[in-house]
Amino acid sequence: MSALLEVAGVSVSFDGFKAINDLSFEIDPASLRAIIGPNGAGKTTFMDIVTGKTRPDKGRVTWGEHNISLLRKSEAEIARLGIGRKFQRPTVFEDQTVFENLIMALKNPRNTWSTLFYKRTEPDIERVEGLAREIGLISELRRRSGELSHGQKQWLEIGMLLAQDPQLLLVDEPAAGMTVGEREHTTRLLREVAKTRSVIVVEHDMEFVRQLNCRVTVLHEGSVLAEGSLDHVTNDQRVIEVYLGRSGER
Template sequence: MNPLLEVSGVSVSFDGFKAINNLSFRIGRTELRAIIGPNGAGKTTFMDVVTGKTTPDTGRITWDGKRRSIFARSEARIAREGIGRKFQKPTVFEEQSVQDNLIMAVKADHRPLAVLLYRPTPEHMARVAQLADEIGLTDALHRMAGELSHGQKQWLEIGMLLAQEPRLLLVDEPAAGMTPEEREQTTAILVAAAQTRAVVVVEHDMEFVRRLNCKVTVLHEGSVLAEGSLDHVTADQTVIDVYLGR
């Protein structure tokens, strides 16, 4: 089966510095993948390229079996392509309830007039209830998002992205600032999400990566340094020298 996303020979330079250097790898259609590496390894630039924020100098990206340009498009257009991205800092509507945040994410028509006149349908409310259950916030549906803990805000934002039915979900350092209990719940959310879509997690926390129990890609100086299980890559002497030994 063709991969959902294939990056082939992609390079990106900023003022002579190669943030991505001939990067090539592929992500399956239903796969959980962790990407690790030292600061400056190209992890964020990789996500920028995939979401169209940054245009590569060379190489190609094959999306859904076709060489399809997703560069320089609006976030809405990228979302319609089936790509969702969660940044490290959660972005939710803090003065709205958890339920309202999820309702805003599931409604189909996002044009200004439609937003003003919108009334949730029974189907949308059922989807909101399902999402709240998936992210562990059923008991918090009527709380203001601003009252949630850091971890709960992270879950809410993941739920808002899942509401858009992405085929690829990019998640940046979800475990940062979480309690051990919140990390366990976050692991469960991401593992469950990867049953029906591709989920790529950029993370520094090796304990959290081990919990994900998935294939790991190690980036260094914009290229793939090693790939395989966490035990495999952490036993690689080069990985130890450039990343784990620091």
């Protein structure tokens, strides 16, 4: 099976600081991966490169079975190819209902004409209801999004990404600020999503990563330090030294 996403020999520097250093990484279709690492390891820069926000100094980033180079694509083009990104803080339209947020996010034509004359169709409504069930917000469809809890807003944003029908989701620290119950729901949601599409979770919370029960990649100084199960990587002496012997943030 060929990789869905392949990052090969990628490096990028900012003012002489090498944020990513000869990084090679790949993820298969319909799989779940957690990326961990100390502050300054390159986790955010990795996501920025994949989504087109940052251009690397060298290396290649290819997508899908046809090995499309993402380095020649804009952020919007990369999103249309099927890569969605969720930032740590939820960004939903708080004055709109859950239903309205989801229906606005549906993968429909986005030119001026189609937007002006868009009319809700029965398939669109059914799709929104299906998404709401998937993310656990079916009973909140008519509620203003600003009234949702922090965790519910996170789920809504995941639902808005799913509405675009991506093949890969990049999710940044989804467990931050959640209650225990919300974290458990988020674990189930991400594991379920990963049955049909790929999910990369960047996370600091080791207990949340353990609950995901997936392959883990450890980044350090912009490179892959270790890969495997959480137990495997946390017993790696190099990983122990990096987490216990390093401080500072970038």
